[in-house]
Amino acid sequence: MPSERAPLAHVSEAPTNPASGPKPKRFDVADLYRGPADTGAPMQTESGGPALDEKLRQAYFWIVNHAIISPHYDLEYNTAQPPQVFTFGDSRARLTLPSGQSYSSFVLLPLLNFAVRKRCLLVGGPGRGKTATAILMGVLAGYSVRETRRAMQHGQPQMTISDLLGNPLPADLVNARSMEEIKIAWRKWLTMRVKIIDEYNRIPTRTQSALLTVMGDNYAEILDQIYECPESAWYLTANDDAGGGTYQVIEALRDRIDIVVRTLHFNNRFVHELLTRVEENLRPEEAVPSAIIFSEAEIDRMGEEIREVAFGQALLRRLEFFASQFEFFEPAAEQVEYKTKDLAKLSGMDFRALSALDTGKDKLKDIGATTKNGFSVRALLTTLTFAKALAYFRGQRDVTLDDLRNILPFVLHDKLVPDTEAPFFDAAGHQVYRVDRVGWIRKLFDLSCAEYDRLELDKSDPVAEMEAEFARGLQGAAEADVRARLVKIERLLGEWSKGRKMYGPMFDDALKLKYLHQRYTNYLAWLSAR
Numbered sequence: 001m002p003s004e005r006a007p008l009a010h011v012s013e014a015p016t017n018p019a020s021g022p023k024p025k026r027f028d029v030a031d032l033y034r035g036p037a038d039t040g041a042p043m044q045t046e047s048g049g050p051a052l053d054e055k056l057r058q059a060y061f062w063i064v065n066h067a068i069i070s071p072h073y074d075l076e077y078n079t080a081q082p083p084q085v086f087t088f089g090d091s092r093a094r095l096t097l098p099s100g101q102s103y104s105s106f107v108l109l110p111l112l113n114f115a116v117r118k119r120c121l122l123v124g125g126p127g128r129g130k131t132a133t134a135i136l137m138g139v140l141a142g143y144s145v146r147e148t149r150r151a152m153q154h155g156q157p158q159m160t161i162s163d164l165l166g167n168p169l170p171a172d173l174v175n176a177r178s179m180e181e182i183k184i185a186w187r188k189w190l191t192m193r194v195k196i197i198d199e200y201n202r203i204p205t206r207t208q209s210a211l212l213t214v215m216g217d218n219y220a221e222i223l224d225q226i227y228e229c230p231e232s233a234w235y236l237t238a239n240d241d242a243g244g245g246t247y248q249v250i251e252a253l254r255d256r257i258d259i260v261v262r263t264l265h266f267n268n269r270f271v272h273e274l275l276t277r278v279e280e281n282l283r284p285e286e287a288v289p290s291a292i293i294f295s296e297a298e299i300d301r302m303g304e305e306i307r308e309v310a311f312g313q314a315l316l317r318r319l320e321f322f323a324s325q326f327e328f329f330e331p332a333a334e335q336v337e338y339k340t341k342d343l344a345k346l347s348g349m350d351f352r353a354l355s356a357l358d359t360g361k362d363k364l365k366d367i368g369a370t371t372k373n374g375f376s377v378r379a380l381l382t383t384l385t386f387a388k389a390l391a392y393f394r395g396q397r398d399v400t401l402d403d404l405r406n407i408l409p410f411v412l413h414d415k416l417v418p419d420t421e422a423p424f425f426d427a428a429g430h431q432v433y434r435v436d437r438v439g440w441i442r443k444l445f446d447l448s449c450a451e452y453d454r455l456e457l458d459k460s461d462p463v464a465e466m467e468a469e470f471a472r473g474l475q476g477a478a479e480a481d482v483r484a485r486l487v488k489i490e491r492l493l494g495e496w497s498k499g500r501k502m503y504g505p506m507f508d509d510a511l512k513l514k515y516l517h518q519r520y521t522n523y524l525a526w527l528s529a530r
Contacts, residue, residue: 010289011058011289011291011292012057012058012061012062012065014050014054014058015050015054015395016054016057016061017057017101017394017395049291052294052298052301052302052305053302053305053392053395054395055291055294055298056111056115056392056393057393057395058291058292059111059292060103060107060111060393062288062289062292063107063111063136064103064104064107066284067132067136067284067285067288068107068129068132068133068136068284069266069267069270069273069274070104070106070107070264071104071267071270072104072105072106072264073098073102073103074102074103074104074105074264075102075103075104075105075108075406076096076098076100076102076402076406077098077100077101077102077394077402078098078099078100078402079099079100080099081099082099083096083097084096084097085097091432104264105261105262105264105410106261106262106263106264107133108390109259109261109410110122110133110134110137110261111137111393112259112386112389112390112393113137113233113234113235113258113259114140114141114194114233115299115302115303115306115389115392116233116303116306116386116389117193117232117233117299117303118233118234118258118259118382118385118386119215119234119236119257119258119259120233120234120235120236120257120258120259120260120261121200121236121237121238121257121259121260121261121414122134122235122236122237122261122263123237123238123239123240123260123261123262124239124262124263125239125263126239128263128266130237130263131152131198131237132284132285133235134152134194134196134198134235134237135148135149135152135196136284136285136288137194137233137235138151138192138194138196139285139288139293140288140293140294141193141194141233141294141296141299142293142294142295142296143192143194145285147192148194148196150188151188151189151192151195151196152189152196152197152198153189153195153196153197153198154198155198155200155201155202155203156199156202156203157202157246157247158204159202159203159204159207160204160207161206161210161222162222163207164187164203164207164210164211165184165186165187165210165220165221165222166184166185166186166187166190166220166222166227167185168182168183168184168185168222168225169182169183169184169185179223179224179225180224182223183225184223184225184227186220186227190214190220190227190229191229191230192232193231193232193296193299194232194233194235195232195233195234195235196234196235196236196237197211197234197235197236197237198237199237199238199239200238200249200253201238201239201246201247201249202246202247203247204246204247205247205248205250208247208249208250208253209250211253212250212252212256214229215234215253215256216252216256218230218231218232236257254414255376255378255415257414258378258382258385259382259386259411259413260410260413260414261410262413262438305392306385306388306389306392307388309388309392309396309397309398309399310397310398310399311384311388311398311399312398312399315399315400315404317457317458317461317464318401318448318449318452319380319383319404321448321451321452321457321505322408322444322445322448322449323374323375323380324504324505324507324508325368325444325448325503325504325505326367326368326371326373326374326375326416326504327340327341327368327373327374327375327504327507328340328341328368328374328502328503328504328507328508329341329343329344329358330358330502331344331354331355331357331358332344332347332354336507336510336511339507340374341372341373341374342373342374345372351372351419352421355369355419360501361501361503363422363423363424364423364427366503367424367444367447367448368503368504369419369422369423369424370418370419370422370424370425370440370444371416371417371418371419372417372418372419373415373416373417375415375416376415379411379412379415382411383404383407383408383411383412386410386411387404387407390406390407391403401449404445405445405446408441408442409437409438409439409440409441409442410438412441413441416441418433420434430443462492463492463509463512463513466485466488466513466516467512467516469485470485470516470519470520474519474520474523477523479524479527482520482523483524485516485520486517486520486521489513489516489517489520490517492513493510493513496510
């Protein structure tokens with residue numbers, strides 16, 4: 001267990017966020033046999049300490065105050081009191097003083113990745129704390145600093161699959177009569193619940209493919225021998241987005257990364273903290289307090305509690321509307337279903353040439369025109385998971401709009417590919433978004449929400465109403481009622497077809513209506529067959 005050096009041993013007292021309250025405990029029949037009724041008090045950890053979300057907040061504040069010096073509050077939250085805003089310089093840069101508890105993305109997001117056991121890429125120049133942050137996550141999982149450092153995989157151009165995964169035993173290679181008889185000396189890092197790959201973009205392409213299998217499917221394979229790996233939190237580091245290493249990262253491996261975190265600069269007003277570490281010979285990773293170290297059972301339970309956080313239907317509808325803006329690409333095909341950017345990419349044709357054929361739309365206002373691709377299912381799953389984790393960390397029972405707005409840029413950082421030649425980036429004040437991916441994605445989400453509000457979709461959404469009607473089921477539905485529903489679908493599509501322009505949200509809505517129409521048509525056929 002790490003030693004607790006006095007200057008670093010202090011853990012914030014509970015509650016770290018007085019605004020948060022206890023979450024309702026999900027009912028389980030087994031609870032009836034466990035003793036007295038639930039009093040509504042927060043659940044405690046195995047050691048009798050605070051609830052797991054509170055323990056997670058204590059870990060965050062210890063890291064941000066004592067280990068990774070990051071006095072940045074770029075994940076902003078406000079109370080009913082509006083924030084104060086100051087502008088500086090010719091660019092009118094905005095400095096906001098949030099009225100609510102806010103956080104540093106560089107510390108919080110790796111911690112959330114630890115809680116949900118996903119794959120995090122830390123990007124930034126050398127010496128900015130990427131590796132130190134990853135090591136701290138290993139220590140939080142109960143490993144010693146020595147174990148964590150020795151298990152870290154260092155990307156280098158000569159790394160082979162055997163270097164990464166393990167080696168067949170020499171005697172078996174000579175004496176084995178079949179592949180099944182060959183035993184593999186698997187590398188110990190495969191057993192870890194926190195896995196760190198330093199400078200992953202320096203790993204050769206063939207070895208990257210082996211790494212992809214471990215990251216994506218949780219198993220390693222050599223000579224037909226399989227090693228099943230435990231569910232883990234992954235941390236990969238790179239010096240820059242373009243690679244900065246020896247090899248181009250294969251697209252499939254890059255796509256497996258769930259969240260991208262940029263290192264934030266060191267504020268030189270905190271050099272005195274570094275002086276203290278030099279004079280006292282302090283290493284924060286060697287002094288992590290035992291109170292914020294999580295057992296395997298606690299990490300499992302924390303994951304369950306995060307999944308129980310509610311994601312309201314109204315907020316989900318806003319996410320759907322935002323995500324639907326990007327995939328539709330009218331010049332890609334004749335049939336509506338195939339009019340997608342993915343099909344255009346697979347064709348191998350020049351994207352700019354195809355985009356020039358998409359006329360008649362206001363590409364300055366169409367946020368879908370700013371990207372070369374759309375959302376993947378994996379990106380949506382990751383968004384939902386991390387939005388729940390962020391709300392859980394804040395002690396909330398439901399995901400809020402601010403949670404979603406804060407998490408989207410880091411999930412989509414490498415998922416949405418900007419078309420930097422689009423008119424959007426030439427608009428006044430938008431040139432900075434060619435560089436600022438986080439700001440760009442937040443801006444797109446804000447514009448999407450503004451359009452959602454303008455259309456008053458919270459008040460009137462005919463497709464959502466038809467979907468809810470269908471969700472009530474068809475059992476016992478009369479033929480006349482089903483035919484009336486078919487007429488409603490056809491009438492709505494007829495109204496839309498009178499317009500001259502089609503955008504992403506209408507594309508998804510039209511296909512959803514076609515889906516409902518087909519389900520009803522099949523039901524009528526079934527009724528006739530009876």
